[in-house]
Amino acid sequence: MLENLFADAVARDWDDSPEGTLRIAVVGCGGHARAVSLPAIATADYCEPTVIVSGSAEKRAELGETYMATALDYHEYTAGQAVDEYDAVYVSTPNRLHLPHVETAARLGKAVICEKPLEATLERAERLVAACENEGVPLMTAYRMQAAPVVRRLREFLRGGGIGEPQRAFGDFTYPALDGERGPDQWRLDPELAGAGALFDLGIYPLNTVRFLFDSDPVAAWGDTRSTGEAFAEVDEHSDFSVDFGEYVGNFSASFSGYTTTRLTVQGTHGRVVVDPAFGSTEDRDIMVETKAGRVRLVGVGANETREEFDYFANAVLTGGEIESDGEDGLVDMRTMTAVLESAETGSRVDVRN
Amino acid sequence: MLENLFADAVARDWDDSPEGTLRIAVVGCGGHARAVSLPAIATADYCEPTVIVSGSAEKRAELGETYMATALDYHEYTAGQAVDEYDAVYVSTPNRLHLPHVETAARLGKAVICEKPLEATLERAERLVAACENEGVPLMTAYRMQAAPVVRRLREFLRGGGIGEPQRAFGDFTYPALDGERGPDQWRLDPELAGAGALFDLGIYPLNTVRFLFDSDPVAAWGDTRSTGEAFAEVDEHSDFSVDFGEYVGNFSASFSGYTTTRLTVQGTHGRVVVDPAFGSTEDRDIMVETKAGRVRLVGVGANETREEFDYFANAVLTGGEIESDGEDGLVDMRTMTAVLESAETGSRVDVRN
Numbered sequence: 001m002l003e004n005l006f007a008d009a010v011a012r013d014w015d016d017s018p019e020g021t022l023r024i025a026v027v028g029c030g031g032h033a034r035a036v037s038l039p040a041i042a043t044a045d046y047c048e049p050t051v052i053v054s055g056s057a058e059k060r061a062e063l064g065e066t067y068m069a070t071a072l073d074y075h076e077y078t079a080g081q082a083v084d085e086y087d088a089v090y091v092s093t094p095n096r097l098h099l100p101h102v103e104t105a106a107r108l109g110k111a112v113i114c115e116k117p118l119e120a121t122l123e124r125a126e127r128l129v130a131a132c133e134n135e136g137v138p139l140m141t142a143y144r145m146q147a148a149p150v151v152r153r154l155r156e157f158l159r160g161g162g163i164g165e166p167q168r169a170f171g172d173f174t175y176p177a178l179d180g181e182r183g184p185d186q187w188r189l190d191p192e193l194a195g196a197g198a199l200f201d202l203g204i205y206p207l208n209t210v211r212f213l214f215d216s217d218p219v220a221a222w223g224d225t226r227s228t229g230e231a232f233a234e235v236d237e238h239s240d241f242s243v244d245f246g247e248y249v250g251n252f253s254a255s256f257s258g259y260t261t262t263r264l265t266v267q268g269t270h271g272r273v274v275v276d277p278a279f280g281s282t283e284d285r286d287i288m289v290e291t292k293a294g295r296v297r298l299v300g301v302g303a304n305e306t307r308e309e310f311d312y313f314a315n316a317v318l319t320g321g322e323i324e325s326d327g328e329d330g331l332v333d334m335r336t337m338t339a340v341l342e343s344a345e346t347g348s349r350v351d352v353r354n
Numbered sequence: 355m356l357e358n359l360f361a362d363a364v365a366r367d368w369d370d371s372p373e374g375t376l377r378i379a380v381v382g383c384g385g386h387a388r389a390v391s392l393p394a395i396a397t398a399d400y401c402e403p404t405v406i407v408s409g410s411a412e413k414r415a416e417l418g419e420t421y422m423a424t425a426l427d428y429h430e431y432t433a434g435q436a437v438d439e440y441d442a443v444y445v446s447t448p449n450r451l452h453l454p455h456v457e458t459a460a461r462l463g464k465a466v467i468c469e470k471p472l473e474a475t476l477e478r479a480e481r482l483v484a485a486c487e488n489e490g491v492p493l494m495t496a497y498r499m500q501a502a503p504v505v506r507r508l509r510e511f512l513r514g515g516g517i518g519e520p521q522r523a524f525g526d527f528t529y530p531a532l533d534g535e536r537g538p539d540q541w542r543l544d545p546e547l548a549g550a551g552a553l554f555d556l557g558i559y560p561l562n563t564v565r566f567l568f569d570s571d572p573v574a575a576w577g578d579t580r581s582t583g584e585a586f587a588e589v590d591e592h593s594d595f596s597v598d599f600g601e602y603v604g605n606f607s608a609s610f611s612g613y614t615t616t617r618l619t620v621q622g623t624h625g626r627v628v629v630d631p632a633f634g635s636t637e638d639r640d641i642m643v644e645t646k647a648g649r650v651r652l653v654g655v656g657a658n659e660t661r662e663e664f665d666y667f668a669n670a671v672l673t674g675g676e677i678e679s680d681g682e683d684g685l686v687d688m689r690t691m692t693a694v695l696e697s698a699e700t701g702s703r704v705d706v707r708n
Contacts, residue, residue: 167592167612170524170605174621222576222701224596224603238521240596240603242578249578249594251524251605258521259625259645267528271613291613347576349701 005157005289005296010149010303015311018046018318024310025051025086025110026069027077027101028093029059031182032115036281037092040306042067046314051086053077053101078104087111088317090142090310094187095195096120099128106135111317113140113310116204117337118330120195125334129327140313140323141330145209147309150285150301154273155213163291164269166214169250171206172263173279177231177256184231188256197235199225199337203254205279206264207243208333210252212325213266216245217332218352221339229257241340243352281306359511359643359650364503364657369665372400372672378664379405379440379464380423381431381455382447383413385536390635391446394660396421400668405440407431407455432458441465442671444496444664448541449549450474453482460489465671467494467664470558471691472684474549479688483681494667494677495684499563501663504639504655508627509567517645518623520568523604525560526617527633531585531610538585542610551589553579553691557608559633560618561597562687564606566679567620570599571686572706575693583611595694597706635660 024047026033041049052063052071064071070082078100089105091098091114098119105112112132118125118141132139145151158166177188177198187193188201210216223241227233237257243250264278271291277283284300316323339350378401380387395403406417406425418425424436432454443459445452445468452473459466466486472479472495486493499505512520531542531552541547542555564570577595581587591611597604618632625645631637638654670677693704 163613167528167609168526168594168607170526170607172522172524172621174521222578224576224598224703226603228601238603240522240605242594242596242605244578247582249580249592249607251594251596251607253522253524253603253605255521258623259517259621261621261626267526267613267615269612272615347703349578 006150006153006298006301009153009298009301012149012308013152014315016315016319016321018315020318022047022088022111022314022317023050023086024048025053025077025089027053027089027091028097029054029056029063030092033092034063036306037090037310038063038067040304041090041310044307044311044314046311046318047088051082077101080108083108088113088313091115094193095200096124096193099124099131102128102139103131106131106137109135109137111138113142113313114330115142116208116330116333117195117200118327118334120193122331122334122338125331129331132327138317138323139327140316141325141327142309143208143212143325143329144281144305144309145205145279146212146325147312148305149303149308150287150298151209151212154287157289158213158266158273159215162289163266163271163273166248166266166268168248168267169210170252170263170265171210171250171278172253172261173202173205174253174255174258174261175202176258176260189231189235191234194235196337196341197227197232197237197239198254198256199236199239199241199340201254202256203239203241203252203337204333206252207250207336208329209264209279210250210266211332214245218243218336219246220244220349220351221336222343222349223340225341225344232256239340241343243336360504360507360641360652360655363507363652363655366503366662367506368669370669370673370675372669374672376401376442376465376668376671377404377440378402379407379431379443381407381443381445382451383408383410383417384446387446388417390660391444391664392417392421394658395444395664398661398665398668400665400672401442405436431455434462437462442467442667445469448547449554450478450547453478453485456482456493457485460485460491463489463491465492467496467667468684469496470562470684470687471549471554472681472688474547476685476688476692479685483685486681492671492677493681494670495679495681496663497562497566497679497683498635498659498663499559499633500566500679501666502659503657503662504641504652505563505566508641511643512567512620512627513569516643517620517625517627520602520620520622522602522621523564524606524617524619525564525604525632526607526615527556527559528607528609528612528615529556530612530614543585543589545588548589550691550695551581551586551591551593552608552610553590553593553595553694555608556610557593557595557606557691558687560606561604561690562683563618563633564604564620565686568599572597572690573600574598574703574705575690576697576703577694579695579698586610593694595697597690
């Protein structure tokens with residue numbers, strides 16, 4: 001079983017070879033959208049960026065030309081301008097602005113793929129999901145880890161009992177928020193716009209990925225947040241939290257400062273898997289699977305997972321198929337992380353079930 | 355700095371080349387004492403086993419002959435028989451019996467090295483420490499990790515700022531309690547004798563080692579315990595707990611069942627260290643140190659740390675020197691783990707400070 005674990009490392013297990021191309025309006029053109037998402041959409045098999053929405057005239061001009069797309073400002077988008085030029089909307093604004101742009105998309109009857117976390121608060125995230133449900137438009141939460149082919153292979157292996165029953169999970173994502181061009185004025189450090197700091201921005205990765213791997217639903221959560229750096233006075237610089245999944249516990253950490261680490265470990269009754277690095281969108285993953293039968297290590301597994309993510313979305317929308325990382329998936333993480341924030345305030349374990 | 359990190363990997367930084375040999379009475383001759391401790395004492399530089407105390411006539415006969423030692427039963431030991439044949443006592447009984455045997459040793463004026471955890475409850479551990487203080491006898495808590503030369507090198511590196519300021523620690527020790535010859539009747543599964551399960555027996559390793567590496571004192575602790583296996587109905591089979599050290603948080607896990615893993619990670623502002631395996635007494639450690647300057651990996655670092663532990667103890671007693679892993683060190687862990695048990699009951703964060 002270990003030998004051919006990653007035999008189809010980059011295969012797609014969801015591709016229905018749909019007819020046509022999904023035309024996507026990209027709403028919000030920050031660093032991630034420009035550097036990662038737009039190139040991924042532009043090179044995907046089943047979608048293309050046909051509309052650019054940005055508050056910056058400079059970005060509209062540059063990106064409109066680069067992608068031969070219609071460029072709108074937010075007023076024009078909200079007013080429904082160029083509504084016939086796109087079938088779906090990708091919302092990549094600061095968290096606190098997801099709701100109005102998703103509401104617009106739903107009102108216009110467009111399918112939605114929305115960045116994670118779904119919103120800055122649980123209540124707003126619930127309204128966001130309800131808006132899509134009420135208008136009957138598909139909604140995908142943009143969990144790129146779920147689209148990464150090796151993560152999907154790993155899920156098959158784990159759900160097939162590859163390491164026995166799950167007993168514990170660890171996940172750790174430290175990514176400096178102030179490195180490079182990202183100064184202290186960014187929206188991620190603004191509690192109004194972001195909702196929370198490292199927990200919402202980074203902690204969501206190990207949390208959602210573990211839930212995806214084992215199809216687990218949180219029962220309760222507890223944890224702590226802390227900040228020492230001046231730039232992090234209003235959001236959590238560090239978060240350490242645990243999630244009770246009923247059968248096992250996940251222990252997760254996220255930091256906006258420190259030495260970059262992105263690591264995921266799952267342990268079972270008969271083995272373990274260590275992915276390190278695990279969560280970067282551009283790093284080659286290093287995956288070690290160990291059971292009593294032996295140890296397999298796979299280093300540098302290809303496939304652009306952001307492109308996979310958008311093709312997964314386009315495939316589902318074009319064929320009317322199911323989207324696994326749907327709004328409810330995003331809400332479960334919002335509920336869990338909101339419980340962590342409450343636990344950090346009260347010092348108590350918080351129930352997460354509905 | 356990274357290049358010569360482990361240049362003196364097996365060197366002793368505490369050896370005063372004392373005169374003479376410390377004669378040790380070994381009280382309690384279970385599996386660990388017979389397989390690991392007795393051979394270590396017998397081959398150590400500064401101590402030797404001269405008295406064996408066991409409730410089993412068979413063990414007394416066998417071990418007395420093997421080590422050319424006087425063999426006593428517990429009544430004879432408590433009565434002070436052969437008191438002139440030993441200078442110190444190593445207590446290796448079930449946790450709940452440490453107190454009476456340490457009280458005897460203290461009353462007889464013998465130096466004490468006592469297995470961890472110090473006792474089955476915090477209150478009894480406090481009485482144990484007080485007994486030694488009242489009689490003025492040295493007391494060492496038997497933390498073998500602190501005696502491992504590579505762990506001591508790692509401490510120098512970390513305290514010298516090798517990875518910057520500590521930001522997070524992870525420790526994970528899963529060791530099946532029922533594997534091999536260890537059936538469900540063992541004392542470790544009896545709450546009266548053990549005090550707690552995986553938390554006390556295994557969780558203490560990452561907890562104490564992290565405290566040792568960074569000279570950290572717990573501020574608060576929280577966590578969870580759980581059991582699913584029938585043999586673990588009365589003690590925790592699994593424990594997941596976090597310790598607030600003021601400047602950073604340690605996240606620890608211990609399990610009495612599952613795939614064996616022993617791993618320690620410390621992360622700082624400028625790098626990280628991963629030790630995997632970390633806590634086994636006979637495995638070769640694999641240590642990875644990573645900073646922006648590069649990555650060093652050291653596999654298979656020698657030195658019998660249990661022998662080091664007893665030589666460290668003998669050196670200190672023979673020279674009247676300080677013992678770092680003293681009774682207070684053992685009490686801090688008892689306080690912390692007792693707080694974890696309380697937190698698991700109440701679901702709340704528990705203060706650990708005095």
